[in-house]
Amino acid sequence: MITLKFRLLCSKTRVTPTRKQTIPRLELSGALILARLVHSVSLSLPVLHGTYLWTDSMTVLYWICNRKGWKQYVQHRVEEIRKLTNPSVWNHCPGTQNPTDLPSQGLSAKELLKSRLWWDGPSFIARAVINTPELGDDCNEEAEVELLRNPATFTQVLTSQDQTKECPVACMSNLMNSSHYSDIGKLLRVTAYVLRFINRLRGTVDRTDCGSSLNGKEITDAEALWIRTIQKLSFDCEFCYLLKPLGPCPPLIDQFGLFLDDKQVLRCRGRINLSQLPLSGKQPALLPSNHPIVALLILKAHESVKHNGVNQTLTFMRERFWVLKGRQTTRKVVRSCVTCRRLGHSYGSVLPPDLPTERVLEDPPFSHTGVDFAGPLYINVVNEGQSNEGQSNEGQSNEGQSNEGQSDER
Structure with missing residues (x-):
């Protein structure tokens, strides 16, 4: 005979939000609180032989155990519950035997102390009986209200065209939104993984390297792809003229001596081509001043010079890129630096030493x-x-x- 003992370990509750919600939605919020609490307890206890969760709402059970598309409020909470717990551990508890309803029924503290349901739980748990209802494909009316009608399907397609005499096609801006990233390193890594996936589909790389980390060449190729994308969006006339010189020459070509390198990157021609500097230093790539990726590059340069001022950041930036309205753009990015704003100033100044x-x-x-x-x-x-x-x-x-x-x- 199995002997079961029960202990009230912890509990958690929240006040109903001021914004009016339906009863099933409030019960779903309670199930989410339970999932978070169980996850936190499981991280603290050394051993858990099994976990079983109960709710007195069949609507909530249907939302958790079915993979249909629900409305945003329900879908976000159901996804978090599935992430924290397994849907198979959720069971139904009759409302008359739900101990969590006792405080809301107006019981006093003395009555709670004498309540067996509050301290020992429902009677079916003592009999080691787990009530697992069978949920069919047909949902009830309350669950059907949150069913998403005609859910939209999204398909991302990345196409590639050879660089012909026409203007090159910039497609990364349609596939990825660079404004959603706050770090240029993360953006380049994500782009590198996308390019690796595309190359594997084409069969141009070895599939045995699926678990290997990114190398420097992949990061460099991802950066070059974004540079071409930025330039194509901002300097389309210059690109088309350099590929097919028809009509009047754009003024930027004469002003900066623009040309396309072997990677189709738009670069500025300077007077130090005979130096031993790298290509990016002798012929920096031209960048606009109003693109999110340019702001990320400037922020990275600002961090590389240890949050120095505008001059140091701009000098470091010009080792590889030439940004239009560079000083104005750099000043705007430096002023928005969180670290510098927290410290109250740009900590690049050093106290002068003592005189000899x-x-x-x-x-x-x-x-x-x-x-x-x-x-x-x-x-x-x-x-x-x-x-x-x-x-x-x-x-x-x-x-x-x-x-x-x-x-x-x-």
């Missing part, structure tokens, strides 16, 4: 002198027989190689 000892001593004039490199410099050397009045005791120089000593006796 020779600059703060009370010595005669010209006791300590210094010269800076400024071309050939002749210094007269005083002979031993002459007066030492006004002679410099110490001389400092930045070791300019063109400094020459000269005696006044020739």
Whole structure:
């Protein structure tokens, strides 16, 4: 014979919201509170041999156990309940044996102390009987009210076209909304995984690398794809002219010497092409000033320079990109930085060091002198027989190689 003991471990309740809701919706909110409470308790207790949940609403059971499309209020709460618990552990408890209804029925504290239903639970639990109702496909009227009529279906299709003589097709903005991301790194990683999935469908990569992490090339390709997308949306006329020069030349092409590299990225031609800098430093990519991804790139540069000011952030940004209205755009992003706003200022300024000892001593004039490199410099050397009045005791120089000593006796 099975001996069962019951203990009231914990409970939780909430006040009915001021916004009027139907009784089934309120009972669904109670089921969600129960799912959250059970999940929290399961994380605290060392061992749980089994979990069983009860509700006195058949409508709530139908919402949890059926995979139909419900309205937004019901759908969000049902999805969270399914995430925290398994739908198979939910059972029905008759309303007359539901202990959670006792406080709402106006029982006093003395009556609750004497209530067996409140402390020991329903009688069928003591008999180890679990009431699991069979739910058919037909829902009751209360559940049917929340049924979503003609649910919309969404299909995302990513197409690719070869770069012909026509303008290149920018499709990432239609597939992903960059304004939903607050970190450029996360956006690039998500894009890299999407590109990896597409390449596997095409058979251009090995399927055995499904569990491998992203590499640097995939992140770089994702960034180049977004740069092309931004440029295509903002500089469409320049793209079309560079691919097929017809009509008047856009002014930005003459102003920045724009050209397309081998990855179809629009770059600015400068005067340091013969330097040993990387391509992004010699010929930065042109970016607009009003795109969300540009703001994310500037914010990343601002974090890379340890939240320094506008000048340092803009200088770091121009190592790879040339942003139109760069200073104005950078100032706007830096002013919206949460870290800088929390600290009250941009913490890039450093207190000046103490002055050298020779600059703060009370010595005669010209006791300590210094010269800076400024071309050939002749210094007269005083002979031993002459007066030492006004002679410099110490001389400092930045070791300019063109400094020459000269005696006044020739």
